Amino acid sequence: MSYRDTYEAWLASPVLSDAEKAELEAIKNDEKEIESRFFDQLSFGTAGLRGTMGLGTYRMNIYTVRHATQAFAQVILAEGPEAVQRGVAICFDCRNHSDEFAAAAAQVMACNGIPVRLFESLRPTPELSFAIREYGCIAGINVTASHNPKEYNGYKVYWEDGAQLPPQHADEVAKIMRELDMLTGPLLGCAAPAPITKMGAETDEKFLANVMDQVNDRAAVEKVADTFKMVYTPFHGTGHKLIPEALKRLGMKQVICVPEQMVIDGNFPTVVSPNPENPEGFALAVEIAKKEGADFILGSDPDADRVGIMVNTGNGEFKVLTGNQTGVLLLDYLIGAMKRVGKLPEKPVALKTIVTTEMARKVAEVNGLKCFDTFTGFKFLAQKKDQLENSGEGNVIMSYEESYGYMLGSFVRDKDAVTASVALSEMAAWYAGQGMTLYDALLALYEKYGYYGEKTMNLVMPGLDGLKKMAELMANLRQNPPTEIAGVAVKEQKDYKDGSVVCVECGEKSAMELSGSNVLRYEMSDGTSLIVRPSGTEPKVKVYILANGATREECDAKVAKYAAWADSLKG
Numbered sequence: 001m002s003y004r005d006t007y008e009a010w011l012a013s014p015v016l017s018d019a020e021k022a023e024l025e026a027i028k029n030d031e032k033e034i035e036s037r038f039f040d041q042l043s044f045g046t047a048g049l050r051g052t053m054g055l056g057t058y059r060m061n062i063y064t065v066r067h068a069t070q071a072f073a074q075v076i077l078a079e080g081p082e083a084v085q086r087g088v089a090i091c092f093d094c095r096n097h098s099d100e101f102a103a104a105a106a107q108v109m110a111c112n113g114i115p116v117r118l119f120e121s122l123r124p125t126p127e128l129s130f131a132i133r134e135y136g137c138i139a140g141i142n143v144t145a146s147h148n149p150k151e152y153n154g155y156k157v158y159w160e161d162g163a164q165l166p167p168q169h170a171d172e173v174a175k176i177m178r179e180l181d182m183l184t185g186p187l188l189g190c191a192a193p194a195p196i197t198k199m200g201a202e203t204d205e206k207f208l209a210n211v212m213d214q215v216n217d218r219a220a221v222e223k224v225a226d227t228f229k230m231v232y233t234p235f236h237g238t239g240h241k242l243i244p245e246a247l248k249r250l251g252m253k254q255v256i257c258v259p260e261q262m263v264i265d266g267n268f269p270t271v272v273s274p275n276p277e278n279p280e281g282f283a284l285a286v287e288i289a290k291k292e293g294a295d296f297i298l299g300s301d302p303d304a305d306r307v308g309i310m311v312n313t314g315n316g317e318f319k320v321l322t323g324n325q326t327g328v329l330l331l332d333y334l335i336g337a338m339k340r341v342g343k344l345p346e347k348p349v350a351l352k353t354i355v356t357t358e359m360a361r362k363v364a365e366v367n368g369l370k371c372f373d374t375f376t377g378f379k380f381l382a383q384k385k386d387q388l389e390n391s392g393e394g395n396v397i398m399s400y401e402e403s404y405g406y407m408l409g410s411f412v413r414d415k416d417a418v419t420a421s422v423a424l425s426e427m428a429a430w431y432a433g434q435g436m437t438l439y440d441a442l443l444a445l446y447e448k449y450g451y452y453g454e455k456t457m458n459l460v461m462p463g464l465d466g467l468k469k470m471a472e473l474m475a476n477l478r479q480n481p482p483t484e485i486a487g488v489a490v491k492e493q494k495d496y497k498d499g500s501v502v503c504v505e506c507g508e509k510s511a512m513e514l515s516g517s518n519v520l521r522y523e524m525s526d527g528t529s530l531i532v533r534p535s536g537t538e539p540k541v542k543v544y545i546l547a548n549g550a551t552r553e554e555c556d557a558k559v560a561k562y563a564a565w566a567d568s569l570k571g
Contacts, residue, residue, distance in 0.1 A: 084138070087194070126412045163414065221426055270284060306405050314437060351381050354376065389410075460540045545563060
């Protein structure tokens with residue numbers, strides 16, 4: 001069936017309301033718009049679905065949500081009656097239509113005979129991961145598009161361990177979705193649906209109890225609580241309630257919330273993008289911090305799984321720390337704090353992804369910890385944590401990735417801005433007690449461990465031909481692997497698809513521990529690592545530059561040189 005046939009079928013469907021048909025009628029003379037909405041279904045992967053909202057098979061709407069939920073329900077039903085009775089947990093964020101989509105997902109699950117635990121109102125993503133584990137659910141669904149622009153929504157799926165869906169189950173959901181009719185396939189009504197139970201304050205309390213168990217040094221907070229000021233913003237999202245409460249329980253007496261951004265609003269009216277990676281989103285917070293004399297600013301993204309910080313550089317100006325820098329600071333702090341209070345476990349381990357700074361490995365190893373890499377995504381960090389701890393090989397004190405995600409403790413299996421906010425605030429307070437800002441602390445770490453610099457280049461490839469361009473770029477790099485980049489010799493070519501490592505100079509081929517992901521890596525003769533991978537959720541290829549050097553200037557020069565090469569890949 002052509003995209004035009006699919007469009008006409010939707011237009012004629014009795015399932016659609018008059019208002020929905022009017023939306024489709026309005027584009028009847030815009031062939032390109034029709035094609036972009038109906039040329040395919042949104043692809044379902046281990047992260048679920050994500051796309052712009054609107055009617056069509058390639059848009060996020062109530063029909064795509066019901067369609068995915070029916071397919072997911074069939075995967076759960078195939079697990080057998082005992083698994084089915086464990087039920088699913090469902091959560092949603094602040095985005096437009098998120099509550100409607102969550103209710104629709106709950107209805108489809110219930111009509112398939114699968115009990116549902118539905119949050120009464122919006123909640124942070126990590127609380128869903130916690131609820132799945134706490135209540136023994138077989139699976140979970142979260143309606144969120146994380147930190148994407150306001151036009152987006154998404155549908156994340158989780159399995160019984162509280163981590164995102166394993167590849168085999170995601171593949172099965174995608175297969176069933178291809179077989180089901182999107183408009184008439186899902187079960188929307190039934191005589192005896194399974195129960196839908198609401199979750200609220202009781203689950204919040206259980207979650208917060210676990211969050212507060214991660215505190216290492218309350219005395220450090222008490223020491224400066226009367227004078228230390230911090231600013232917090234949830235960027236109009238789900239962190240608005242639990243993060244201020246957790247900081248209060250930590251003992252932070254002067255947490256100043258950005259009032260305009262404490263308002264729940266899926267249009268994100270005060271920011272261009274609700275992403276803590278973007279410094280401009282913190283403009284209101286910086287204004288307050290300067291006025292109040294605060295040294296520390298903390299912001300969580302709309303579904304409160306990522307957290308970013310800004311720190312006073314000492315001259316009244318504020319600087320955003322990257323996810324790499326924040327993670328290194330936190331890892332170094334946790335090791336020290338756990339040693340001080342006797343909480344560092346035996347065989348301590350740090351986990352990071354392959355695109356996260358190598359400085360984390362240096363911090364870990366200098367302090368006697370092992371450091372392991374995983375593929376990008378917290379499902380892989382969660383798998384590695386479980387594997388190490390179940391085998392007795394190691395105890396993970398922290399897992400993180402460069403894109404502002406941190407996982408602490410054992411009660412969640414996803415990135416968690418609530419717990420990270422508590423840990424980061426404790427760290428900021430401890431350094432304040434030493435007469436240092438976090439910017440001072442970062443400079444001290446560079447002096448101790450060496451200089452590292454990173455940059456992520458996003459090669460955006462939008463439109464219908466974007467996916468094709470992305471595939472061509474990766475294919476070209478595989479067919480013609482570079483032996484020199486930006487005038488520097490490539491030492492090793494690594495392909496995470498088959499796990500191969502090629503020594504460029506000698507031609508010798510060996511194997512890595514990791515394989516099965518569409519990622520290329522080049523180890524340069526000057527010590528820099530370059531990683532190229534297509535994004536799993538957005539139309540872009542990401543190039544990660546991981547550099548190190550004897551000085552900050554040497555690092556910056558390397559990063560700039562390789563950034564120019566990355567830019568040239570767009571063609």
